Amino acid sequence: MRIFLTIYVFAIIAAVSILGFRGSISTKPPLEVFPDMDRQARYKPQAENEFFADGRNDRSVPAGTVARGNYFNQVEVFSEDFEDTRLGDTAFNQGKNADGSLVKKIPVEVSYELIQQGKEKYDIFCSACHGAAGDGNGVTKPYGVLAASYHDARLRSVEDGHIFDVITNGKGLMLPFNDRISPEERWAIVLYVRALQLSQNANVEELTSVQRTELGF
Ligand code: HEC
Known part of the structure; x- marks a missing residue:
């Protein structure tokens, strides 16, 4: 009986102390047994910062900074002998010629591997x-x-640069993909889109005689 009473009283005290104070407000800092990373000294993006004269946390890149590659190939970009051969190549990076007109043909070497890469990315994105x-x-x-x-x-006759531009900057309700697909991969997708177009609308004249016989034309 005594043991029962001890446990009974202990259970009541435990229940009241755990549940009884729920919802009550305290001005004291909470007891943190495992603080983990609840509080860190850090700057939040786009927040205010009195340290800088313009009061902003986010700093713009210093004037005259030249972009070194891009974040899609970080390993190469930070290697000692990296050289960005495509830097300033507007046709490759933007799908536009220097005068702002859209490039007509894909400005990278076309290969079967590139189509396959394009298919992989197309299926994903x-x-x-x-x-x-x-x-x-x-x-x-x-x-x-x-x-x-x-x-x-219309889309069959647009320039390759147009499709590249739509992937890069989006169009109407379509979102832009320049932040997640590298220029090279975008050209691979353009190539695959062209392959898809051909799959539905090819000209018999463009086939070799062997291919024509195979297909029974
Ligand atoms: C979230 C849905 C969505 C995804 C993902 C998407 N698109 Fe689109 N796309 C659209 C819509 C919607 C339109 C029609 C845009 C309009 O005209 O308002 C469109 C239009 C287009 C056009 C035609 C542009 C024109 O000139 O009319 C092309 C080319 C295209 N998309 C290519 C792509 C490629 C390549 C990808 C993958 C990298 C892609 N889209 C991913 C929704 C999407």
Whole structure:
């Protein structure tokens, strides 16, 4: 009986001390058994900072800074003998010629590997809206995303630079991808989009005689 009473009283004290003070307000700092990383001395992005004359935390790059590569290839960029051969190459980086007009043809060497790379990236970044065949029938269609079909006559005749520009900067309701797809990968995707277009609209005249016989033309 005595043991029972001891446990009973102890249980009541424990219940009241754990549950009884819930919701009560205290001005004292809470007891932190494991503070982990709750409090850190740090600067938050876009916050104010009295230390700098303009009062901003975020610092702009010093005047005259020249971009060194990009963050897609960090290992190379920070290696001693890195040389960005494409720096200032507007055709490669923006899909535009120096006069601002769109480049007509893909400015990188076209290969089967590049198409395969393009397919991989297309499946990751584009197919959800544009569909695996590029006809605009992606899984997001039932939710109201009306992505363009690449098999429109207009999109078949646009410059390669236009598709690159749409991937880079977005268009209308489509989001830009310049922050997550490198220029090289964007050209690979452009190439794959061209391959998708050909898959639905190829000219028999462009096939070799062997290919024509194989296909029964
Ligand atoms: C979140 C959905 C979504 C994703 C992902 C997406 N697109 Fe689009 N895309 C759209 C929509 C919507 C349009 C129609 C834009 C408009 O005209 O308002 C469009 C239009 C286009 C066009 C036609 C532009 C024109 O001139 O009319 C191209 C080319 C294109 N997208 C390529 C791509 C490629 C390549 C990718 C992958 C890197 C991609 N899109 C990823 C939704 C998407």
